[in-house]
Amino acid sequence: MEITTRQEKDATVVMVQGRIDAVTAPEFENHLSSLIEKGGRRFIINLGALEYISSAGLRSILATAKRLKAEQGDIRFSGLQGPVEEVFKISGFYSIFKIFDSDASAINDV
Amino acid sequence: MEVLSTIRVPAKLDHLHALIDMVSNCAKEQGLGEKRINEIEIAAEEALVNIFHYAYQGQGGDVEISCKVERGRTFTIEIIDSGMPFDPFSVSEPDTTLDVAERQIGGIGVFLIKKLMDEVTYQRDNNKNILTLTVDLKT
Numbered sequence: 001m002e003i004t005t006r007q008e009k010d011a012t013v014v015m016v017q018g019r020i021d022a023v024t025a026p027e028f029e030n031h032l033s034s035l036i037e038k039g040g041r042r043f044i045i046n047l048g049a050l051e052y053i054s055s056a057g058l059r060s061i062l063a064t065a066k067r068l069k070a071e072q073g074d075i076r077f078s079g080l081q082g083p084v085e086e087v088f089k090i091s092g093f094y095s096i097f098k099i100f101d102s103d104a105s106a107i108n109d110v
Numbered sequence: 111m112e113v114l115s116t117i118r119v120p121a122k123l124d125h126l127h128a129l130i131d132m133v134s135n136c137a138k139e140q141g142l143g144e145k146r147i148n149e150i151e152i153a154a155e156e157a158l159v160n161i162f163h164y165a166y167q168g169q170g171g172d173v174e175i176s177c178k179v180e181r182g183r184t185f186t187i188e189i190i191d192s193g194m195p196f197d198p199f200s201v202s203e204p205d206t207t208l209d210v211a212e213r214q215i216g217g218i219g220v221f222l223i224k225k226l227m228d229e230v231t232y233q234r235d236n237n238k239n240i241l242t243l244t245v246d247l248k249t
Contacts, residue, residue: 022159023126039227054155055218063208083148090225092206093219 011107012040012092017049020057029060033067044106048079053087061093073094075096076106111178111186113195115141118174121161121191127176129158133150133187136177140185146245149226153243157189157198165239167191179247184228186244196232197226198223 001024002017012035020028032043045061047053065075076098082087088094100106114136119125133154137147154175161173171193178186206219224230229244 021126021130022123022162033156034235052151054152054159058218059165059215062210062213064214081124081154083145086149087152087222090206091223092204092208092213094205095141096209096213 001028003028004033005035006105008044008107011042011044013044013046013107015046015049017051019052020050020060021052021054022056025054025056025060028057028065032060032064034069036064036067041068041071043073043075044078044100044103045075046078046103048081049083050084051082053084055091058087058091058093063109065097076100076109078103078106081093093104112154113182113191114179114241116176118172119164121158121171121193123159125173126158126162127172128225130155131175133175137185138167140179140247142185142247144246150185150243150245153223153226154189155188156223157187157241157243160198160219161189161191161193161239164196166190167194180249181240183247185211185247186242189239189241191239192237196239197232197234198230199232201233 003018004015006013054097078100080099115132117132130151134147134151137150137199140161165171174190176188178188198220201217206215227243230244231242233240
């Protein structure tokens with residue numbers, strides 16, 4: 001798993017590549033937690049290069065989203081594809097989160 | 111059913127990648143596509159992680175995983191542990207319509223297994239949990 005972060009306007013865009021499984025999910029969640037601690041409130045998570053996600057990854061996302069909600073923050077997803085999109089659909093994450101085709105549309109949508 | 115490969119290791123998260131690699135290689139050899147292999151990996155991970163976390167209640171124990179094939183018909187992953195009885199069919203399904211605030215953290219793993227596999231069986235036999243995850247080879 002590889003995580004790259006960039007700031008665009010007031011949004012923190014987090015691109016995660018590779019696999020989020022039970023081994024790597026804690027690292028992913030810790031990374032997001034540290035960004036929230038540094039003041040990040042608007043997150044776009046780009047999953048375009050994510051090959052694999054299991055329930056451990058979904059749990060990290062849900063925990064992060066709950067935390068952001070408590071801080072009046074926001075989390076959005078872009079670039080969903082393949083098996084990751086399928087897992088989002090099956091688990092209902094597709095309907096509880098805001099999903100966009102691209103980072104740009106996620107950033108610009110108000 | 112023909113056994114293709116078996117590994118027995120301590121039921122610890124450290125072994126997850128080795129076990130998933132084995133399952134993935136077996137599935138590849140049976141000609142399954144990338145998407146189906148990904149789904150098999152997810153189902154196997156969910157089943158294994160449940161065992162790592164709950165089966166032995168802090169005490170050590172092993173997990174054994176085998177790949178089996180019924181040529182031209184089905185590909186099966188069999189996962190055996192000697193821990194606490196755990197019937198995945200006794201787990202209630204998560205409510206996938208709740209919003210972020212109300213959505214519960216648990217229950218997604220077993221739900222994914224059932225949704226992604228063509229057949230799932232559970233048996234408690236001789237103090238062992240025997241879980242099978244099966245996909246059809248005919249497409």
